Amino acid sequence: MSQFLQVLLSGLATGAVYALVAIGFTLVWQAAQTVNFAQGEFVMLPAFFVLVGMNWLGLSFWISLLFGLAVSVLLLGLVFKKLVVEPILPHGGITLIIATMALGILLKESAKEFYGAEAQPFPALFPGDPINILGAAVSLRDLMNLAISLGVVMLLTLFLNRTRTGRCMQATAQNPGVAEILGVDVKRMVLYTFLINAALAALASFLITPVYLAKFSNGETLGLIAFIAAIVGGFNQIRGALVGGLLIGVLDNLTATYVTAQYRAALPLILLIAIILLRPQGIMGTSEGRTV
Amino acid sequence: MKSYAVLLGVAFALSAGAPAQAADTIKLGMVAELSGAGAPAGTNWRDGAKLAVSEINAAGGILGKKVEMPEFDTQTDPQVSRALVQKAIDDGVVAIIGTVYSGSTMVNMLVAKQNSIPQFVGSEAPAIVEKGNPFVYRTSSGAQKGVPALTPYFKDTLKAKKVGVAWVNNEFGKGGRTVFLAEMKKAGIEVVADVASEQAQTDYAADIAKLKSAGPDAVFVYMNQEESARFLIEARKQALPMPLVGEVTLTEAKVIELAGPAAEGAIAHVGVTATATEVPGIAAFSKAFEESFKRKPTHDAIKGYVGVWATKYVTEKVGKVDGEAFAKAMSGLCLKVADHPKMLLDTCWDNRGEMSRPSFMVQVKNGAPVVIGTVPAN
Amino acid sequence: MRVPWRLLAVLLLLAAAILIPLGQKNYLIYVLTSWLIFSIAAMGLNLTLGYAGQISLAQASFMAIGAYTTALMTLAGWHWLVALPIGLVLCFVVGLVLGYPALRVKGHFLAFVTLAFNTLVFLLLRNEEWLTGGTYGLSGMPRPDLGLFSTDKQLSFYYFTLGVAVIAALAMWGIVRSPWGRAFKALRENPVRAESLGVDTRRVTLLAFAIGSAYGGLAGALVTPLVQFIEPGSFGLAHSLRVLLMVVVGGAGSFFGPFIGAAVVILLPEVLRFTEGYYLIIYSGLVIVMLVFVPSGLIGIWGRLRDRFRPQRQMRGDMPEGARLP
Numbered sequence: 001m002s003q004f005l006q007v008l009l010s011g012l013a014t015g016a017v018y019a020l021v022a023i024g025f026t027l028v029w030q031a032a033q034t035v036n037f038a039q040g041e042f043v044m045l046p047a048f049f050v051l052v053g054m055n056w057l058g059l060s061f062w063i064s065l066l067f068g069l070a071v072s073v074l075l076l077g078l079v080f081k082k083l084v085v086e087p088i089l090p091h092g093g094i095t096l097i098i099a100t101m102a103l104g105i106l107l108k109e110s111a112k113e114f115y116g117a118e119a120q121p122f123p124a125l126f127p128g129d130p131i132n133i134l135g136a137a138v139s140l141r142d143l144m145n146l147a148i149s150l151g152v153v154m155l156l157t158l159f160l161n162r163t164r165t166g167r168c169m170q171a172t173a174q175n176p177g178v179a180e181i182l183g184v185d186v187k188r189m190v191l192y193t194f195l196i197n198a199a200l201a202a203l204a205s206f207l208i209t210p211v212y213l214a215k216f217s218n219g220e221t222l223g224l225i226a227f228i229a230a231i232v233g234g235f236n237q238i239r240g241a242l243v244g245g246l247l248i249g250v251l252d253n254l255t256a257t258y259v260t261a262q263y264r265a266a267l268p269l270i271l272l273i274a275i276i277l278l279r280p281q282g283i284m285g286t287s288e289g290r291t292v
Numbered sequence: 293m294k295s296y297a298v299l300l301g302v303a304f305a306l307s308a309g310a311p312a313q314a315a316d317t318i319k320l321g322m323v324a325e326l327s328g329a330g331a332p333a334g335t336n337w338r339d340g341a342k343l344a345v346s347e348i349n350a351a352g353g354i355l356g357k358k359v360e361m362p363e364f365d366t367q368t369d370p371q372v373s374r375a376l377v378q379k380a381i382d383d384g385v386v387a388i389i390g391t392v393y394s395g396s397t398m399v400n401m402l403v404a405k406q407n408s409i410p411q412f413v414g415s416e417a418p419a420i421v422e423k424g425n426p427f428v429y430r431t432s433s434g435a436q437k438g439v440p441a442l443t444p445y446f447k448d449t450l451k452a453k454k455v456g457v458a459w460v461n462n463e464f465g466k467g468g469r470t471v472f473l474a475e476m477k478k479a480g481i482e483v484v485a486d487v488a489s490e491q492a493q494t495d496y497a498a499d500i501a502k503l504k505s506a507g508p509d510a511v512f513v514y515m516n517q518e519e520s521a522r523f524l525i526e527a528r529k530q531a532l533p534m535p536l537v538g539e540v541t542l543t544e545a546k547v548i549e550l551a552g553p554a555a556e557g558a559i560a561h562v563g564v565t566a567t568a569t570e571v572p573g574i575a576a577f578s579k580a581f582e583e584s585f586k587r588k589p590t591h592d593a594i595k596g597y598v599g600v601w602a603t604k605y606v607t608e609k610v611g612k613v614d615g616e617a618f619a620k621a622m623s624g625l626c627l628k629v630a631d632h633p634k635m636l637l638d639t640c641w642d643n644r645g646e647m648s649r650p651s652f653m654v655q656v657k658n659g660a661p662v663v664i665g666t667v668p669a670n
Numbered sequence: 671m672r673v674p675w676r677l678l679a680v681l682l683l684l685a686a687a688i689l690i691p692l693g694q695k696n697y698l699i700y701v702l703t704s705w706l707i708f709s710i711a712a713m714g715l716n717l718t719l720g721y722a723g724q725i726s727l728a729q730a731s732f733m734a735i736g737a738y739t740t741a742l743m744t745l746a747g748w749h750w751l752v753a754l755p756i757g758l759v760l761c762f763v764v765g766l767v768l769g770y771p772a773l774r775v776k777g778h779f780l781a782f783v784t785l786a787f788n789t790l791v792f793l794l795l796r797n798e799e800w801l802t803g804g805t806y807g808l809s810g811m812p813r814p815d816l817g818l819f820s821t822d823k824q825l826s827f828y829y830f831t832l833g834v835a836v837i838a839a840l841a842m843w844g845i846v847r848s849p850w851g852r853a854f855k856a857l858r859e860n861p862v863r864a865e866s867l868g869v870d871t872r873r874v875t876l877l878a879f880a881i882g883s884a885y886g887g888l889a890g891a892l893v894t895p896l897v898q899f900i901e902p903g904s905f906g907l908a909h910s911l912r913v914l915l916m917v918v919v920g921g922a923g924s925f926f927g928p929f930i931g932a933a934v935v936i937l938l939p940e941v942l943r944f945t946e947g948y949y950l951i952i953y954s955g956l957v958i959v960m961l962v963f964v965p966s967g968l969i970g971i972w973g974r975l976r977d978r979f980r981p982q983r984q985m986r987g988d989m990p991e992g993a994r995l996p
Contacts, residue, residue, distance in 0.1 A: 105950060254498075265490055398901075461805075
């Protein structure tokens with residue numbers, strides 16, 4: 001029982017971070033109808049910005065976090081939108097998808113060339129000391145991961161549903177043409193989406209790197225898992241991405257513990273195929289937002 | 293669409309450019325994992341080799357000729373590595389230094405063999421020396437030598453009756469795990485948990501929980517650097533009580549840096565380690581490496597370094613650049629530190645390219661690896 | 671007067687492909703051979719992406735199916751020519767099985783399904799050691815012996831691959847010209863109109879994907895005798911992305927695009943090697959720049975130049991759009 005609780009709770013804590021990344025996928029999907037294949041690298045990079053702040057600029061850890069967040073929002077949000085998405089989007093979604101793949105290589109190789117190929121330790125935001133919950137060792141870090149992700153999803157949902165800007169963003173996502181006619185500044189709304197995506201990626205980076213360590217190739221795994229989580233949960237729903245992320249985190253651990261460790265990576269993929277067959281709009285998705 | 297004109301251009305551009313040969317230098321081909329998943333190992337391997345090349349050139353080169361070491365990045369892709377070994381040989385190298393990843397070495401060693409070019413590799417998979425290739429030589433003991441060196445430790449020192457094994461599911465981890473299972477069977481020790489993990493896995497909770505509930509007397513951990521560190525962090529969180537014993541990686545300086553306090557108490561058998569500073573050659577190497585590259589050397593760096601120096605020693609023994617004669621000289625060769633100081637430790641190769649030399653048991657104490665015993669060459 | 675010129679240029683190219691490797695070193699011949707093999711894989715994906723407008727992220731796993739089928743069969747003593755059709759049929763059938771449910775739903779679902787499929791194939795190849803040799807892979811596959819013509823030497827294997835590539839290109843030419851192919855074209859140029867004219871878009875797309883997958887299998891079947899060693903890592907997701915990159919860089923939906931794309935993706939790292947560690951950065955940067963300015967691929971550069979100097983018949987505005995469906 002304690003073993004079950006252990007892997008369940010740990011899976012939830014890891015899944016919460018996947019969820020943050022997956023939400024980014026859904027946001028970009030809604031804003032630009034494209035899949036950002038560099039999303040994993042968007043999570044890998046902010047940790048390196050923080051390390052640059054600490055080790056090269058000599059800032060303190062907490063200032064470096066702010067520095068990392070700011071640089072991420074600027075580069076992975078604004079610059080990404082202006083230099084990559086905006087010029088390529090008119091050429092079509094597939095072209096943009098390929099461009100993000102190339103961007104992923106660019107970011108990964110840059111991190112390696114300019115910071116180093118070896119993994120780097122990353123300071124913890126919250127202490128990792130274990131707390132015993134019914135025989136399962138859970139750290140404050142795990143609990144905070146979960147709390148922060150849930151909090152962010154709630155805030156984001158509130159923002160999108162209750163504020164004027166949020167509603168404009170939703171209108172833009174659903175029908176940019178009509179939104180434009182109704183006087184929404186579509187370009188600005190799309191930009192907001194990209195800024196939020198970058199901030200979410202940075203947050204995920206700060207939460208997972210203390211355990212996962214900062215390494216240039218981290219994005220490959222994180223991006224793929226989050227992508228699967230987004231599809232499983234439903235590509236057009238923020239809470240879908242949350243459910244997808246948590247589900248993948250937990251299922252991965254349960255498979256490895258009780259079924260097969262060699263095929264633990266296969267389960268999310270089989271789930272993905274099953275979801276596409278049986279419920280293409282995703283677990284939490286609504287079908288109308290799916291049609292392209 | 294007249295696209296073929298573009299194609300024509302590309303095709304003709306291909307035909308240009310054949311490299312010139314220089315006779316007064318000796319070229320070694322550095323074929324290594326300089327990008328991709330293997331980059332940490334590959335770049336250390338290269339930098340160790342680079343240090344050796346600059347030392348050799350300062351000491352008059354090989355057979356009086358200056359040494360050059362062009363670099364070829366395999367991107368950690370076996371097929372690319374095969375092509376690049378071919379390219380290096382086309383470019384006139386007299387020996388190949390690399391690759392580190394066993395998957396790559398398995399492919400590209402065929403090319404070096406076809407061309408009778410000696411090749412020093414950093415790979416540890418058992419299969420490499422089992423193919424009857426007289427031109428491939430290890431720079432560290434293969435898993436089938438390193439892992440058995442641990443058996444007495446499990447059996448006599450830890451007095452373990454049942455053990456667990458946690459391994460990373462790639463060609464490196466699988467090789468170690470296979471040998472370990474066979475060794476434990478021989479020693480009559482029961483393996484109660486056999487836990488595979490993925491490369492770049494994010495969450496080790498399930499792995500540790502499984503080991504914990506199986507309750508072995510000790511756990512053998514066979515993973516790459518970051519995976520080892522992540523494993524140790526999670527093991528500390530769940531307070532895994534039994535000793536964790538690894539081969540080479542588990543107590544490396546990098547792993548200790550990454551895992552922090554979680555690495556405390558971890559034990560490993562290491563073929564050659566930069567921490568064994570009581571060996572004068574290793575101390576001097578570590579110092580020179582840190583001066584050149586501003587970081588601590590890993591065992592891959594030592595392996596690259598030894599590979600290049602062995603190339604010099606053996607080539608000068610043979611007295612000329614000749615792959616066949618080199619291979620003949622390597623078979624059953626022993627290089628003693630007394631006569632060949634840069635080998636760092638007495639090193640022997642058998643007729644298959646397998647290497648043996650004295651090795652160490654190391655434990656992490658107060659955040660630093662400490663040598664707790666030496667294991668004679670086997 | 672268009673047709674003879676075109677034929678002449680193709681023949682010239684072919685002559686170049688025959689003459690260039692003569693007297694060259696093994697490395698260049700090896701690179702040229704892998705260029706041909708990847709061109710075949712890219713040609714297949716071009717049918718899926720360029721003509722049917724669907725992203726497949728599993729071309730490398732179809733290469734794996736082709737490669738492992740031929741490897742296992744030739745190791746068991748069968749001739750390569752016997753193993754090849756079995757590998758191709760296998761890829762075709764798997765393509766149908768995989769594509770059918772994905773294409774049931776609109777959108778980018780084929781991309782998602784193939785993404786999952788590629789990783790699943792990798793896991794199977796790695797874990798099912800009894801069949802595939804696991805992480806250590808399979809080695810020592812013989813090269814095909816064609817009676818009078820042995821392919822053991824690097825150069826003769828190159829000519830063998832060239833022959834296969836030419837046959838594959840001719841077959842592709844035939845497919846694109848056939849009634850089925852016209853349906854592909856109709857689909858590419860205007861999917862809505864094609865559907866209204868009675869083209870069953872789903873069936874045509876599915877067929878395009880399955881044939882494209884079989885081309886992947888053909889490329890894989892050639893990798894086996896070229897490298898004479900295969901292991902799961904050579905068929906990972908990154909390699910599927912690489913083939914996709916070839917198609918896009920060359921120019922999706924154009925017949926010669928895959929050849930150019932494969933040449934660039936394989937040769938550019940060679941050309942940029944002098945920059946040492948920075949070449950992948952420069953390379954990926956160049957791809958992004960290209961997609962910004964010439965989204966139709968390198969073949970589009972030629973088109974632009976030509977249009978600048980020699981204005982031609984007016985193209986329909988929606989024609990280029992068709993290459994990049996919804």
